[in-house]
Amino acid sequence: MRTRLWHVVAALVAGLMTMPQTACGGDSQSRSDSFTVGLLLPSRSVPRWEHSDKPLIEKRLKELCPRCTVEYANAENDADRQRQQLTSMITKGVKVLILDAADARALRSSIVDAHRADVPVVAYDRLAEGPVSGYVSFDGGQVGRLQGEALLKAMGAQTKSSQVVMLNGDPTSPNAAWFRKGALSVLAGKVRIGRSYDIQGWSTDDANAQMSAAVAALGPDRIGGILAANDAIAAGAISALKRAGVRPLPPVTGQDADLDAVRRILQGEQYMTVYKPFRAEADAAAAMAVALGRGDDPRSVTTTTTDSPTTSRIPSVLLTPKAVTAGTVEQTLVKDGVYSIDQICTRAIRPACEKAGLTR
Template sequence: MRTRIRHVVAALVAGLMTIPLAACGGDDEAGADSFTVGLLLPSRALPRWEHSDKPFIEQHLKKLCPRCTMEYANAENDATRQLHQVTSMITKGVGVLILDAADTRALRSSIRQAQQEGIPVVAYDRLAEGPISGYVSFDGEEVGKLQGEALLKAMGEKADDENVVMMNGDPTSPNAASYRKGALSVLKGKTKIAKSYDNLGWTTANAYANMSAAVSALGPDRIGGVLAANDAIAAGVIAALKAAHVRELPPITGQDAELAAVQRVIRGEQYMTVYKPFKAEAAAAAAMAVALGRGEDARDIATTAIDSPTTRNIPSVLLTPTAVTADTIKQTLVKDGVYSVDQICTRELQPACDEAGLTR
């Protein structure tokens, strides 16, 4: 079984988005499993958690372990609530936890409690502190590099004379630090970073307030580009610029390939987003959770190992993100079945979709 699951993850890393049923073992083999997998997600602020990650993880768990069940909880961006949710799942006797921490430091004691009860924890999307057994996410620095490279390309030859505003993610998230580090590795020395803001909770409202402050400080016509860490932040940036009556929006980055963001890219309001294949991430997390629930070694699933501030050599799967602009939506998001052309191209967007080649 270990070899079969390892082959599944290898295929995913190579670009496959689904797990073949043959990799799940026969009915006799799968029938021996009956443990519960606890899934804890951080918030509902981003559509992906409820609309992509949760159903994909549940789908792949059922494929790999038909008799396994899933217990689900959402922290609503409240670390204290998530602490209680973890404790509740431990009390209920789950076999393994998949945890996307609302606060990666605050959950350390809960992860230690799970370990003491013999419950392995797979850190999902964000690298939580504490004795976790495995980690599944995307290469965060690569995400930032893709954003930085796209921003420089969009600004063109004038990049070195332009003011760039850095709209970073939530400082409590280690992902935000990785994104920023990757972006700075590209932008430093090639453009002027005039302002930099952290956006608590990754919210559109905080991004709006911070971008409004940047406009007041720099002037509405003196911003050449905005490095927005994700699509929710990009939405706040765009709203603030429009409120300041900026007619020609500067290039703005994003991440998560949310449908609204993809439509903003088509509309010309947002220059790019970063597509992270959530099906592959969910499938890898499910494979790792099932292996750990069966008492197997997470290294049979992992493709690399990384260190957290508290734990060394964590078996990990880090998947590769992809930059998406208006002219690459069709060969990325549409091709992978994330969205159909009909979903993206509303009546209002038909002319822009025609121009981008989506409707041809």
């Protein structure tokens, strides 16, 4: 995999804004600048898809290609539904697809169909199998490493005497294995993994059930930390721990910087989350989709290449995630405009915000 500096992408994305066009309006408008982009996201169970990724991608596409339109669909964690949605978009004549696969392997045949129909596919956040034309995500290994490092720091001296429960992501997502591998690269040999579960659909309810099983198997006093793959899973784990009467709560990791998770972090229920700057991811995907829709080489807006189980050297952008704890909410999430202090600090958690120095 070859890597260039991220600022190249920023410059190229900016370049798309000023690229000579046949015109943004008027009789001379080129057909290549009035196409439809299909956007397929995997679920509503993870808040970021609807609240962050969708509006950010739509906004950036409109900025880069004012006459382009967006056809949107959400799979609701159903790979069959997403296959139908993808087929429908091809039938309707979309020029390019941005796809976050509900099941990376199950969507492979649909991506082959898109390729045969000359509809390029940009794999978004998760690397789907099949002949995708581009890939935009975050370094999943680094996500796992940030979680593992934070957990070790929070556990402190308890790493020798207690156990970690790993609540991994959905096994149908290639990211889940990537996160787990990154976390284990930090945790292996330093803590004992008492239990490890795969959480179907990244479901809060499944995480709750598996955490309850871990408490029953290991005992409430022998769990020193929870490696939760994302914030929805963390929510289920914390609920189970509370119901079992575990006090104090062991440190719990997360990912996605969901608003409820940020509030849990400030209240001391969740130790950390991993923030993946969604705007940069959305910008890169939009830039790649517009380039492909115009018939340009996607490598003009990528920084590296990635190999999937089916395709080698996919033009890619892999961005850098950031760890967020109670002490860094302001300089990360608030600074980047993800949330305002007013959004985070409801009346119920205002004392916790003040304790963390998060005040207007």
